[in-house]
């Protein structure tokens with residue numbers, strides 16, 4: 226056994242897979258019965274661990290998985306055959322053959338991809354299932370909506386391709402309802418032009434965690450692609466699904482490595498961006514930006530120690546973070562500090578932590594570094 230695995234923890238994440246499973250169940254219960262669930266598990270399942278998360282999701286009646294690349298798809302396949310896996314990002318030509326090896330569904334945005342995947346199917350004597358993506362205003366992957374009818378015809382005429390789904394992606398579903406409505410209408414109009422309905426057996430999807438609106442009013446949509454919300458983080462309080470009671474799956478922990486007293490007017494950390502306003506007790510935490518605490522949290526964020534918020538002093542350093550514990554009564558070296566998560570009756574949310582960092586929860590979760598051990602809680606509570 227690897228001896229380092231037994232060492233005391235200095236900085237770690239606790240991942241509650243039972244909470245993940247409860248979240249999925251609640252999200253699924255809130256969706257109309259015909260809506261299929263595409264679980265977005267790219268970037269190591271948003272930092273939660275792809276193997277552990279996917280194993281739970283398979284248990285939770287997930288219909289489909291979506292990932293960014295071949296290596297993520299291969300990780301899912303290690304857990305078993307059967308589940309359809311959609312590749313959301315474009316493939317490099319030298320990756321095409323892995324579609325066959327791992328039985329994957331690529332996204333098509335261009336005529337070039339139609340030709341490549343058709344040729345691949347021909348070579349292997351197999352029909353390749355594909356999803357066609359429509360760019361309705363994201364400006365990233367997908368065929369521009371006005372060029373979509375021609376691409377659709379090419380896919381339909383390709384002997385070795387099977388159109389399994391069609392989708393679009395909203396650029397601002399967590400901030401701009403007007404723009405999202407415009408994108409949705411473009412998508413719906415296109416489906417009408419192409420005479421595609423949910424009865425054709427195609428998977429038709431658009432909404433992510435914050436944009437769950439499209440399946441209202443006889444809509445053709447029959448699937449959702451959910452990432453962040455399944456991990457208990459609500460990206461947009463006005464989305465329909467924000468009323469679903471989800472729980473945080475991921476919490477971020479470190480410990481106090483050193484406590485000391487410093488006199489008023491001492492400057493703290495690199496760059497001297499903080500000067501003590503009073504004689505202070507400070508604690509040096511055993512985690513820094515190399516663990517995934519963004520430097521931008523310096524002088525802005527707090528951590529929880531013994532149920533109290535303790536402000537971060539000065540710049541975050543690579544391996545250590547300095548906090549003010551002057552107002553705490555009892556603190557000892559070795560005590561736990563919560564970077565985000567609950568302690569006692571208090572909580573620092575990922576949303577709050579992200580705001581201090583000037584970024585979004587997606588980036589925080591996917592930037593917690595490899596040095597941070599993931600501890601899985603497997604107890605299935607209610």
Ligand SMILES: Cc1ncc(COP(=O)(O)O)c(C=O)c1O
Nearest residue numbers: 265313394433434450451452453
């Ligand atoms: C194409 C696509 N669909 C769905 C999602 C999931 O989004 P969310 O995490 O907001 O649910 C993402 C996330 O980046 C994405 O890129």
